[in-house]
Amino acid sequence: MSQTEYPKNNDNSVRLSKRLAEQLQCSRAEAELYIEHGAVQVDGATVETLGARVRPEQTVTVAQGAKAEAVPPVTILLHKPAGYSVHAAGRGGKSALELLLPSNWNQGDTPAPIRMLQKHFQNLECLEPIPVPASGLTIYTQDRRFVRKLQEEALYMEQEVIAHVQGQMDEDGLERLCEGTSITGKKLPRIKVSWQSDNRLRFALKGIFPEEVDAMCRGVGLQLIGLKRLRIGRMSMAKLEEGQWRYAMPWERF
Numbered sequence: 001m002s003q004t005e006y007p008k009n010n011d012n013s014v015r016l017s018k019r020l021a022e023q024l025q026c027s028r029a030e031a032e033l034y035i036e037h038g039a040v041q042v043d044g045a046t047v048e049t050l051g052a053r054v055r056p057e058q059t060v061t062v063a064q065g066a067k068a069e070a071v072p073p074v075t076i077l078l079h080k081p082a083g084y085s086v087h088a089a090g091r092g093g094k095s096a097l098e099l100l101l102p103s104n105w106n107q108g109d110t111p112a113p114i115r116m117l118q119k120h121f122q123n124l125e126c127l128e129p130i131p132v133p134a135s136g137l138t139i140y141t142q143d144r145r146f147v148r149k150l151q152e153e154a155l156y157m158e159q160e161v162i163a164h165v166q167g168q169m170d171e172d173g174l175e176r177l178c179e180g181t182s183i184t185g186k187k188l189p190r191i192k193v194s195w196q197s198d199n200r201l202r203f204a205l206k207g208i209f210p211e212e213v214d215a216m217c218r219g220v221g222l223q224l225i226g227l228k229r230l231r232i233g234r235m236s237m238a239k240l241e242e243g244q245w246r247y248a249m250p251w252e253r254f
Helices: 016-024 028-036 144-156 173-179 210-218
Strands: 040-042 060-062 075-080 125-127 135-141 159-167 192-197 200-205 222-232 245-247
Touching: 016 028, 016 040, 016 060, 125 144, 135 144, 159 210, 173 192, 200 210, 210 222
Parallel strands: 135 222
Antiparallel strands: 040 060, 075 135, 075 245, 125 135, 159 200, 159 222, 192 200
16 A cells, blocks of 8 residues: 555544554554554555554454564665765765665575565664775664674674775785784784785774775775675675665574
């Protein structure tokens, strides 16, 4: 049921939550939980919008076995393309949030599929943002446990990134990248850096954020022309194509 099909606020229609509460003899709050769970249909069409209104002649049903329980918070993993901001789009900008569409959902072969709900895309917080020019793993969550964990352990959690570079690296450049001395006047933690191919470096960052990779590369004679994040802790993009997203499964942890 699309938004344009909702009856207007007039004497002949009432809020769906009110109608449902009367029908089920439950509270309005419980009725809203049924709606958010995607368990309510109006004339055979699922309605998840709390502000929806219905007319007296419309049929309202609830899925068999549905319970008035809060929708559990979700965590979403997105393969962000370069050029997209992780935040809401500003003037003339592109937001990665706009990619969280059903058509971009990679359901994979998970044994415990999650049913997509409108509630899943509300109040999402981005964990460990990456710069607009970078691509790769971007994580959004509603789960306050993950937010707290990243806030407390961000400096100690390893991030794996691939840097696409050009230029001639200084003779001792790789050693300085590993030792944390590539940026003049700033001592960084020791990390693992290795060549993945002729123009790609693999960084296993810990205590260093992806936005610092540009300065690190310039410090050893290289120009960074592309950056892709593959992993944060134990969370990885796996088989996500650029622009695709998936739900983090209940057993996945950072």
